[in-house]
Amino acid sequence: PAGSLKDIIAHAKEYGFVFPSSEIYDGLQAVYDYGQYGVELKNNLKSVWWKAMTMLHDNVVGIDASIFMHPLTWKASGHVDSFNDPMIDNKDSKKRYRADQLLEAKAEEYANNGHPERGETLLNRMGRLLDANDLEGVRELIISEGIVCPVSGTDNWTEVRQFNLMFSTQVGAVSDDASLIYLRPETAQGIFVNFLNVQKTGRMKVPFGIAQIGKAFRNEIVARQFTFRMREFEQMEMQFFCRPGTEMEWYDKWKETRMKFHQALGIPASKLRFKPHDKLAHYANAAVDIEFKFPFGFREMEGIHSRTDFDLKSHQELSKKKQQYFDNDLNEDGKPYGNYIPYVVETSVGADRLFLAVLCNAYTEETSEDGKTRTYLKLHPAVAPIKAAVLPLVKKDGLPEKAREIQNQLKYDFNVFYEERDSIGKRYTRQDLIGTPFCIAVDYQTLEDNTVTIRHRDSTEQERIAIADLKAKIGHAVSL
């Protein structure tokens, strides 16, 4: 079917959105580069998120913390001890898998064949075994379920080992244990360790939030599905600090706010759903994913977690620095709430996963009555890489000069594109393929009356408007 992951990958490559990393050396698995249009789309998504978080909430401010952090950070957060995935190898094919994913796929197979309860039972058994770190039990479960390697077709499995997903490196010239540092596997910890810095210098009152966009790194065991699972990726996270006991209110509020955000980007409600976690992480007392219907099924795009005071408390223990807030609001007894470690609700979305979701959602193939197929990206104008293309009908008689004049009028407000090569039809097609919402054609009439035709990407309809009205028209469309 049109819009398969294969179509999306091919389109992204062909039209300058996403390239495999170091492609001339045959690429690097699960690492990608954004091309000339991809970077615009991704930057727009990041900027819309940033504004939605900080400008629309006067109690949310941003920071930009480093990728490298003191190694004890990751001890406190639990990542050194438990940021693991169980891996298993097939001895015949030498292929490596995530043991939990093999079992999840089996559970999905049961569900698809009309036995969802068998799938549930399987997942529960797996959950119990993993909780108990019974890796031999996990292996036995894989074998008793008759799971074979898709490549070799055999069930000749190795033992299951826990694999820590953090990348590490040495800092400085001396290599010893003290110089071992990690590439952050999440951006959240940069926010936690700066909680008091921001609270004090910004005179923030709980409840308040800190937002951050930045790179994160995970040595994923199996990294397929394009930018869905990368080893180097970008997260957009917000930690919201609140009074203990109020966290569920904020959790519900942020769930709703974040769902609306995705819909405002033009993703229909039918392709989004909440998926509560069956199994809570060690730090959470409530957790839900916002899933998007990718071409390979509903999968996590964003996580919303109520993290209690787990992180701040562990940092307080390890750093021996108080992570408390003094709340002078009065409680029911008329006394100040006093000192406490705030509870945290976080919203965490991958910029690359959101990018992929938005791209998949936008990819459209339409066949008209004459049997011709038109492919275009139905991107929300607010995130489209190029907002308008200015196209002189012909390359002579002063039309290019007039078109350049229009480009110059618009370029300080919008990312506009100028092109004079090839027929106007071909130029429209190229803009459709990268999702440009407006094409402005400059013709002979323009020279006489200062009007242009503006073509709308989705309907392909054209209307005649005054050059003087272009800015307002485009400006209106590109605001969210």
Ligand code: ATP
């Ligand atoms: P998954 O279960 O898919 O591995 P996760 O539950 O480990 O994801 P979180 O730790 O909650 O993910 O990270 C928050 C968000 O960061 C995810 O919702 C996702 O959008 C993004 N993310 C996590 N890992 C990756 C990755 N390897 N590549 C791209 N984005 C990622």
